[in-house]
Amino acid sequence: MTTAMGAALRRIQLGNALSAFGNGFTVPFLFVYVAQVRNLGASTAGVVLAAFAVAALVVLPFTGRVIDRRGPLPVAIAGSVAAAVGSLALGLAEREPLVIGAAGLLGAGIAVIQPALATMIVWCSTPVTRSRAFAGQFFLSNLGLGVGGLLGGLIVDTSRPSSFVTLFSIEAVMFLVLAVTAATVRLPQVPRVDDAVPTDDRANGGWRALLGDRAMVQLCVLGFVMFFACYGQFESGLAAFAVEAARISPSTLGIALAANTAVIVLAQFGVLKLVERHRRSRVVALVGLIWTLAWVAAGVSGLVHGSQAIATGALISTYALFGLGESMLSPTVAPLVADLAPSSLVGQYNSAFALVKQLALAVGPAAGGLIAGAGMYTEYIVLLLGCSLGITVLALRLGRRLTPAQDRPHRTAAPAEAAGPVVIPAQRAESVPAEPVAAQVTAGV
Numbered sequence: 001m002t003t004a005m006g007a008a009l010r011r012i013q014l015g016n017a018l019s020a021f022g023n024g025f026t027v028p029f030l031f032v033y034v035a036q037v038r039n040l041g042a043s044t045a046g047v048v049l050a051a052f053a054v055a056a057l058v059v060l061p062f063t064g065r066v067i068d069r070r071g072p073l074p075v076a077i078a079g080s081v082a083a084a085v086g087s088l089a090l091g092l093a094e095r096e097p098l099v100i101g102a103a104g105l106l107g108a109g110i111a112v113i114q115p116a117l118a119t120m121i122v123w124c125s126t127p128v129t130r131s132r133a134f135a136g137q138f139f140l141s142n143l144g145l146g147v148g149g150l151l152g153g154l155i156v157d158t159s160r161p162s163s164f165v166t167l168f169s170i171e172a173v174m175f176l177v178l179a180v181t182a183a184t185v186r187l188p189q190v191p192r193v194d195d196a197v198p199t200d201d202r203a204n205g206g207w208r209a210l211l212g213d214r215a216m217v218q219l220c221v222l223g224f225v226m227f228f229a230c231y232g233q234f235e236s237g238l239a240a241f242a243v244e245a246a247r248i249s250p251s252t253l254g255i256a257l258a259a260n261t262a263v264i265v266l267a268q269f270g271v272l273k274l275v276e277r278h279r280r281s282r283v284v285a286l287v288g289l290i291w292t293l294a295w296v297a298a299g300v301s302g303l304v305h306g307s308q309a310i311a312t313g314a315l316i317s318t319y320a321l322f323g324l325g326e327s328m329l330s331p332t333v334a335p336l337v338a339d340l341a342p343s344s345l346v347g348q349y350n351s352a353f354a355l356v357k358q359l360a361l362a363v364g365p366a367a368g369g370l371i372a373g374a375g376m377y378t379e380y381i382v383l384l385l386g387c388s389l390g391i392t393v394l395a396l397r398l399g400r401r402l403t404p405a406q407d408r409p410h411r412t413a414a415p416a417e418a419a420g421p422v423v424i425p426a427q428r429a430e431s432v433p434a435e436p437v438a439a440q441v442t443a444g445v
Contacts, residue, residue: 004186005124005125006124007186008120008124008185008186008187009121009124009125009133011181011182011184011185012117012120012121012124012181012182012185013133013136013137013140014181015117015177015178015181015182016117016137016140016141016144016178017140017141017143017144018144018174018177018178018181019080019083019113019144019174019175019177019178020140020141020142020143020144020145020148021144021145021147021148021174022087022144022148022170022171022172022173022174022175022177023110023144023145023148023171023174024144024145024146024147024148024149024150024151024152025148025149025151025152025155025167025168025170025171026087026090026152026167026168026171027145027149028149028152028153029152029156029164029167030045030048030049031045031049032158033164034048034099036158037158037161037164038093038094038099038161040096040099044096044099044100047100048099048100048103049103050362051100051103051104051107052103052104052106052107052110053107053358053361053362054104054107054362055103055104055105055106055107055108055111056107056108056110056111056354056355056358057355057358057359057362058108059108059111059112060111060112060115060351060352060354060355060358061351061355063075063111063112063115063116063347063351063354064115064345064347064348064349064350064351064352065347065348066347067115067116067119067346067347067348067350067351068344068345068346068347068348071187072115072116072117072119072120072123072187072347073116073120073182073183073185073187075112075115075116075347076112076113076116076117076120076178076179076182077179077182077183078112079108079109079110079111079112079113079116080109080113080175080176080178080179080182081109081175081176081179082105082106082108082109082112083105083106083109083110083113083172083175084109084172084173084175084176084179085105085109085172086102086103086104086105086106086107086108086109087102087106087168087171087172087175088168088169088172089101089102089105089106090102090103090106090168091164091165091167091168091169091172092165092168109175111354111358113178114350114354115347115350115351115353115354116347117137118134118334118337118338118350118354119346119347119350120182120185120187121133121134121137122338122346122350123187123346124187127335127339127405127409128409128410130335130338130339130409131272131275131276131331131332131335131409131410132272132331133335134330134331134334134335135268135269135271135272135275135327135330135331137330138264138268138326138327138330138331139264139265139268139269139330142261142264142265143265145261146261146265152167155167207348207352209342209345210345210348210349210352213340214401215340215398215401215402215406216337216340216341216349216352218394218397218398218401219333219336219337219340219353219398220352220353220356221394222284222391222394222395222398223333223353223356223357223360224356224359224360225360225387225390225391225394226287226329226333226360226391227356227357227360227361227364228360228363228364228367228387229291229364229384229387229388229391230291230322230325230326231357231360231361231364232360232361232363232364232365232367232368233364233365233368233384234257234322237364237365237367237368237369237371237372237380237384238298238318238368238372239253240368240369240372240373241298241302241372241377241380241381242256242298242301242315244372244375244377245301245302245372245377246298246301246302246311246314246315247308247311248301248311248312248315252312252315252316255316256315256316256318256319257319259316259319259320259323260319260320260322260323260326261323262320262323263320263323263324263327264323264326264327267323267324267327268327268330271324271327271328271331272331274328275328275331275332276410277410278408279399279407279408280332280335280336280399280402280406280407280408281395281396281398281399281402281407282395282396282399283328283332284328284329284332284333284391284395284398285391285392285395285396285399286328286392287325287328287329287391287395288388288389288390288391288392288393288395289388289389289392290321290324290325290328291321291322291325291388291391292385292388292389292392293321294317294318294319294321294322294325294388295318295381295384295385295388296385297314297315297317297318297321298314298315298318298381298384299381299385300314301314301315301318302377302381333353334353335409336402336406337349337350337353338350339405339406339409340406368380371383
């Protein structure tokens with residue numbers, strides 16, 4: 001990686017960390033702000049949270065094409081400005097339509113930023129350095145969110161709406177800082193992507209080319225199950241299960257979330273050695289097993305009614321195990337999306353995977369909340385155990401479709417680096433005939 005690419009990557013990571021820092025000031029308090037501070041009620045607060053997901057689902061199908069045609073830099077700047085305006089408007093809005101509209105604008109801006117920054121990281125990295133680049137992004141995002149949340153807790157006061165205006169103003173300023181930082185990035189003139197998929201006439205097909213790439217479709221199905229089974233449960237089903245079935249206090253939930261963040265921060269760079277030494281597909285398969293153990297621990301917390309200490313320890317272990325799995329996924333999945341993409345469709349692939357994530361984050365809380373809220377705790381745990389084991393199965397199936405360069409780039413890159421700087425695009429792996437794409441999606445979901 002050249003010095004210029006390294007400098008650009010550091011600027012991107014700095015802007016990403018600062019925007020996450022600003023986001024941490026508002027994320028933990030958004031529901032309380034809408035429902036209690038603005039006196040709009042819990043139902044409106046739910047609509048506001050849904051507006052984030054709806055806005056993302058609206059803009060993401062078009063974001064990838066714009067990134068590939070115009071470049072990720074203007075998209076990142078436009079998304080940052082939109083998010084800043086939406087954040088400030090949300091802090092000042094008092095009426096329901098204005099609050100929902102501001103939330104939609106903020107959600108759309110954040111949704112646009114994600115694939116744009118991911119594409120910028122791809123452009124400023126190589127297949128060998130890409131895992132560490134995305135691991136750094138994930139680490140800094142979690143660190144920024146955590147620090148921002150802690151500082152926001154010192155400022156927030158539900159009796160003073162002006163304190164929330166301060167929080168949203170800080171968030172808006174951080175998004176503007178991201179826009180300015182992105183504007184100063186000097187990206188390579190040509191995307192530095194070594195095609196894991198040959199760039200041919202399909203590269204101009206956009207969504208058609210993506211849906212025809214069976215490895216990418218399988219990765220999207222796998223991603224949906226991952227986000228549904230983990231991130232989609234944190235704020236709904238798992239929290240409801242912990243409070244109602246395991247009799248865990250809300251304050252203990254805060255400790256469990258802190259344990260999740262602590263594991264991510266402490267384990268992030270340690271797991272890089274594991275990722276670099278083993279096949280990506282097998283690392284993801286291991287995550288499925290770790291999350292299976294996490295859901296077993298959650299089930300134990302709900303069954304042990306005689307010992308609150310055991311229940312509390314089991315639930316904290318659940319969150320900690322999830323954090324370990326997350327730290328293993330960050331240097332694995334996002335780089336794999338980039339390595340599957342043709343050079344001219346990196347933005348499209350990143351946006352498509354972000355869209356899958358948003359779909360899972362929209363469906364996951366609703367499904368988990370309904371099942372756990374209905375008191376079907378055994379069924380809830382069984383469902384998530386099945387999803388976690390499904391992650392392992394889907395990851396191993398995906399591994400059969402990946403080339404060595406896609407599944408284990410560090411091992412395959414070593415001989416090429418020793419021979420010289422010439423990079424030969426990897427060819428598509430030969431694979432057995434598979435069922436149609438629609439059948440794969442239906443079976444995976």
